[in-house]
Amino acid sequence: MTKLENSTMERPFHREHRSTVGTFTSDNPRIVCRSVDVYYGEKHAVQNINIDVGRHQVIALIGPSGCGKSTFLRCLNRMNDTIPDCRVTGDISMDGIAINGPEVDVVPLRAQVGMVFQKPNPFPKSIFENVAYGPRIHGLASNPSDLEEIVENSLRRAGLWDEVKDRLPQPGTGLSGGQQQRLCIARTIAVNPEVILMDEPCSALDPIATAKIEQLIDELRALYTIVIVTHSMQQAARVSQRTAFFHLGHLIEVGETAQVFTNPQHQLTEEYITGRFG
Amino acid sequence: MSDSSHQPLSRGHTHDIVMAGLAKRRSAEKRFRLFGLASIVAGLIFLLVLFVSIIGNGYSAFTYANVALDITFDQAVIDPEGHRNPGTLAAADYDTLWKASLEKLFPDVTGRQQKRALNAFMGFSADKRLKDMVIGDPSLIGTTKTVWLPVDDTIDMLIKGKLGKEEELNERHLLDQAWIKTLQDQNRIRSSFNREFFTNGDSREPEAAGIWGAVTGSALTLLITIGLSLPIGIAAAIYLEEFAPRNRWTDLIEVNINNLAAVPSIVFGLLGLAVFINFFGLPRSSPLVGGLVLTLMTLPVIIIAARSALKSVPPSVREAALGIGASPVQMVFDHVLPLAVPGIMTGAIIGTARALGESAPLLMIGMVAFIVDIPKTFTSAATVLPVQIYLWADSPERAFNERTSAAIMVLLAFLMIMNGFAVYVRRRYERRW
Numbered sequence: 001m002t003k004l005e006n007s008t009m010e011r012p013f014h015r016e017h018r019s020t021v022g023t024f025t026s027d028n029p030r031i032v033c034r035s036v037d038v039y040y041g042e043k044h045a046v047q048n049i050n051i052d053v054g055r056h057q058v059i060a061l062i063g064p065s066g067c068g069k070s071t072f073l074r075c076l077n078r079m080n081d082t083i084p085d086c087r088v089t090g091d092i093s094m095d096g097i098a099i100n101g102p103e104v105d106v107v108p109l110r111a112q113v114g115m116v117f118q119k120p121n122p123f124p125k126s127i128f129e130n131v132a133y134g135p136r137i138h139g140l141a142s143n144p145s146d147l148e149e150i151v152e153n154s155l156r157r158a159g160l161w162d163e164v165k166d167r168l169p170q171p172g173t174g175l176s177g178g179q180q181q182r183l184c185i186a187r188t189i190a191v192n193p194e195v196i197l198m199d200e201p202c203s204a205l206d207p208i209a210t211a212k213i214e215q216l217i218d219e220l221r222a223l224y225t226i227v228i229v230t231h232s233m234q235q236a237a238r239v240s241q242r243t244a245f246f247h248l249g250h251l252i253e254v255g256e257t258a259q260v261f262t263n264p265q266h267q268l269t270e271e272y273i274t275g276r277f278g
Numbered sequence: 279m280s281d282s283s284h285q286p287l288s289r290g291h292t293h294d295i296v297m298a299g300l301a302k303r304r305s306a307e308k309r310f311r312l313f314g315l316a317s318i319v320a321g322l323i324f325l326l327v328l329f330v331s332i333i334g335n336g337y338s339a340f341t342y343a344n345v346a347l348d349i350t351f352d353q354a355v356i357d358p359e360g361h362r363n364p365g366t367l368a369a370a371d372y373d374t375l376w377k378a379s380l381e382k383l384f385p386d387v388t389g390r391q392q393k394r395a396l397n398a399f400m401g402f403s404a405d406k407r408l409k410d411m412v413i414g415d416p417s418l419i420g421t422t423k424t425v426w427l428p429v430d431d432t433i434d435m436l437i438k439g440k441l442g443k444e445e446e447l448n449e450r451h452l453l454d455q456a457w458i459k460t461l462q463d464q465n466r467i468r469s470s471f472n473r474e475f476f477t478n479g480d481s482r483e484p485e486a487a488g489i490w491g492a493v494t495g496s497a498l499t500l501l502i503t504i505g506l507s508l509p510i511g512i513a514a515a516i517y518l519e520e521f522a523p524r525n526r527w528t529d530l531i532e533v534n535i536n537n538l539a540a541v542p543s544i545v546f547g548l549l550g551l552a553v554f555i556n557f558f559g560l561p562r563s564s565p566l567v568g569g570l571v572l573t574l575m576t577l578p579v580i581i582i583a584a585r586s587a588l589k590s591v592p593p594s595v596r597e598a599a600l601g602i603g604a605s606p607v608q609m610v611f612d613h614v615l616p617l618a619v620p621g622i623m624t625g626a627i628i629g630t631a632r633a634l635g636e637s638a639p640l641l642m643i644g645m646v647a648f649i650v651d652i653p654k655t656f657t658s659a660a661t662v663l664p665v666q667i668y669l670w671a672d673s674p675e676r677a678f679n680e681r682t683s684a685a686i687m688v689l690l691a692f693l694m695i696m697n698g699f700a701v702y703v704r705r706r707y708e709r710r711w
């Protein structure tokens with residue numbers, strides 16, 4: 001800590017500097033965002049974001065509350081469409097295909113880009129039904145035993161199978177908070193997405209449940225690309241390969257997680273990770 | 279800021295203040311509980327008074343007095359030519375048979391006045407009952423048999439003691455009472471279940487007047503009302519709540535739906551008269567038009583209830599569904615609507631219960647007519663329970679008095695069955711977790 005504090009004066013980029021510092025591009029990008037702006041009515045919530053999300057990587061979005069992390073995350077699966085008078089401009093493409101235009105069908109997009117929310121929100125239906133719903137509406141299973149297999153595999157991947165295999169017909173809302181969140185992850189991966197967005201998935205969980213989810217994220221990285229918003233810098237450091245720091249709607253700094261945490265380039269990043277504001 | 283505001287209050291001081299206010303808080307709470315209890319008790323008392331008076335008045339309408347008469351099925355009266363021709367059998371005057379039997383029971387009745395009274399002792403439907411017996415089994419002709427026949431409605435009232443007040447009884451009543459006494463002593467009078475009340479339509483004769491016509495009328499009318507207002511109301515609510523853009527037009531629509539819910543029901547009757555009957559030429563007095571009018575009346579209530587039920591479904595459910603790629607329609611029908619069903623059903627109960635009890639708008643479209651036949655289709659002339667109650671309450675005959683109360687009981691039972699069904703549906707969809 002003292003070493004970091006001593007080095008404050010050496011940061012090349014000062015608080016007033018507002019364009020992104022670090023390498024926002026990625027060698028093998030799955031999602032590419034260029035000049036993304038989001039407005040809520042008149043309010044310019046997210047400003048001129050340029051960032052790549054690499055394949056089979058976990059990228060963490062950090063920053064003080066209200067800086068636009070969730071807003072930006074929701075651009076990636078067009079959930080901002082559901083908010084009246086929310087406007088997203090700029091270019092966002094996934095595997096080279098633009099996803100931000102009005103002509104894009106959001107239904108298949110959201111099947112490709114799944115989302116896990118801050119508060120566990122299983123459907124008020126059975127555990128089985130929670131996981132089976134996605135494959136069913138997308139027609140991923142050709143027969144009931146197929147569906148059962150998908151459900152089992154998804155629950156296994158979410159590390160929940162052993163805990164719930166005997167109680168599949170019971171309500172998903174009867175599980176503990178951590179189990180509910182893993183159920184939501186199972187529900188997301190049941191539709192076989194390519195990208196999973198997570199908006200502070202552990203903020204409502206206790207440390208043990210959090211540890212389980214973090215371990216799960218690390219395992220899922222082999223199969224999926226993950227974008228995770230977190231307010232916990234330890235979590236970002238533990239699970240992510242790249243980290244993006246947001247501040248007041250700007251993407252301040254992005255880079256390899258180890259580099260951002262040990263040698264931040266921007267003064268704001270440094271102040272934030274050393275806990276001087278946030 | 280003064281220095282004193284930075285000094286921490288001593289523990290003892292805070293405690294004293296809290297304790298001093300505590301008695302006041304406790305008594306406020308006690309007072310409120312007392313008020314609540316008192317209002318519930320008052321409500322229950324009113325309900326009890328209502329039920330006691332209606333049931334006390336009406337339960338006797340479910341039974342009717344019958345007299346056992348030794349009827350001689352006289353060939354000379356029924357079928358003088360002996361052909362057993364059904365036409366002849368149906369046209370015969372069966373009243374003569376029971377009159378003869380009564381005369382035999384009371385041989386000392388001689389005066390013209392008294393004879394006329396005795397000839398009015400049995401009811402309007404005694405004739406029909408004898409006719410049905412003979413047509414069903416012509417071999418009865420020539421035999422003598424003891425038959426239970428319904429008495430006249432005034433006699434029924436006397437037997438039930440409903441005409442008991444001295445000042446009301448005239449000479450004729452006293453005569454009747456004496457005969458009743460004689461018959462009772464011979465065990466010739468019994469009261470039996472009044473089947474006619476539940477199977478007949480309306481009639482000028484109280485003993486033949488039944489509720490079934492009004493029950494079918496109400497059922498047909500409500501079928502139309504529920505069949506139209508529930509799907510239209512829910513669809514409108516879903517569209518307005520989930521799909522419609524928020525702009526001036528939808529605001530205007532919302533305001534007008536709220537206004538419609540407050541429009542007095544008779545206005546809908548006038549509208550129905552002008553539009554459905556005069557413009558579209560639909561048949562007057564029919565359950566179809568009645569149902570359409572009540573649909574107009576019920577729709578705003580259901581739309582408002584359904585919208586607030588949809589609004590109260592937590593957004594997290596919608597996000598969850600959309601987040602895995604459900605289309606808006608899938609989100610609504612698979613997740614939002616099932617959670618809103620209990621609230622929607624509550625609105626539907628309130629709306630249809632009001633429609634069931636409504637009479638004013640139906641008066642405007644002619645459902646107040648005197649209709650004897652049981653309505654068979656949605657376009658036959660019909661009346662409904664509340665209108666029937668109103669008609670009977672307005673009739674001078676004493677026997678209609680108890681029938682009015684009995685009809686109210688039937689209306690209440692109808693309501694309870696309907697509510698029971700709605701509660702069942704609500705329970706099924708109630709969030710069990």
Ligand SMILES: Nc1ncnc2c1ncn2[C@@H]1O[C@H](COP(=O)(O)OP(=O)(O)O)[C@@H](O)[C@H]1O
Nearest residue numbers: 040043045064065066067068069070071072083
């Ligand atoms: N639905 C909304 N309508 C208007 N403003 C919003 C809405 N959601 C978020 N905002 C605003 O946008 C900014 C960014 O919010 P958000 O993305 O939720 O921040 P974070 O997730 O980083 O805490 C905040 O200033 C917030 O007030």
Ligand SMILES: [Mg+2]
Nearest residue numbers: 069070071199
């Ligand atoms: Mg957020």
